[in-house]
Amino acid sequence: MTRIPNPGFGTFRLKDEVLKESVKSALAAGYRHIDTAQMYGNEAEVGEAIRESAVPREEIFLTTKVWHDRLRPGDLEASxxxxxxRLGTSYVDLLLIHWPSPDGEVQMDDYLNALKAVQDAxxxxxxGVSNFTRAHIDQAIGILGEGTLLTNQVEVHPYLQNRELVAHCQARGIQVTAYMxxxxxxxxQDETLKAIAADHDANPAQIALAWIQARGLVTIPSSTSAGHIQSNLAAFDITLSDEEMARIAELDRGERIADPDFAPAWD
Known part of the structure; x- marks a missing residue:
C-alpha cells in the first residue's frame, strides 16, 4: 500500500504570506506532505511556497480536495x-472528495467515477474521500472496487476518537487521515495529556500526535510557528505505553468540532 508521508502539514485557515512562510518552514523542517483544498482559498499560495522552497516538487506529496458544489461530472473535472x-502543477499526489454530496444531490456513482476519470487522465x-461515514465507504467501494480509494480524511482527536469508523476503513484497506x-x-489544557507529556519531556500536543501515530493513522497538524512546526514533527519519535494509550482512550467524549449543516448523518 502507498505510504502517505506522516505527518502532513495542514493549511486550513492559513492565507497569504503567513501561509507561504508556514509551508516553507514545514518543508525545511522535513515535512513532505502538504494538504490544501479548493475551499481553503489558498491553493495559489501553496503552489508558490512549494516553488520557492528548496524541496523539488517530485519529493512532495501534495493533496487537494474538490468542494461539494463542484461534484457534477464535467464540473468536477473543470474544478x-x-x-x-492555481497550484502550478500538472498533477496532485492525492485528490479527495471533500464532503459527500449534501442530501445526495449528486449521485455518488457520478462524482466518484468523475474522480476516477481525473486519476486515469x-x-x-x-x-480518496473525506468526511465519509461507514455507509458511504461501503457504497464507494461498491462503485470503484477495493483498493481504489487511498484514504478517508476525517476528524480524529482525543475527544472524538472515531474508533468504529477508523476500524471499518482499515478493515476495508483504506488508510485514515486524521484532521484537527x-x-x-x-x-x-488537558490534565491527562499534560501528565503524560511530563513523563516524556514533551508537550500535550506532541502526546496527541504520538497517540494518533500509534493508532496507525496519518495526520495533518497545522501551525504558523516554526517552533511548533518542528515540535509537531518531533512528536513522531515518541512511543507511548499501553497504559498511556488506555488513559488517552478514556478521554473520548464524542466531541465533534467540524459539523456543518451539510454534513452527513454520522454513523
Missing part, C-alpha cells in the same frame, strides 16, 4: 483543472 492551474496519482488532531488547541 480540478482550476486547482492544478494522470492529474491525480491517488484518489489537536482539537483546535484544546489538547493543550
Amino acid at each position: 480540478v483543472d482550476e486547482s492544478l492551474d 494522470g492529474k491525480a496519482t491517488h484518489i 488532531p489537536l482539537a483546535v488547541g484544546k489538547v493543550m
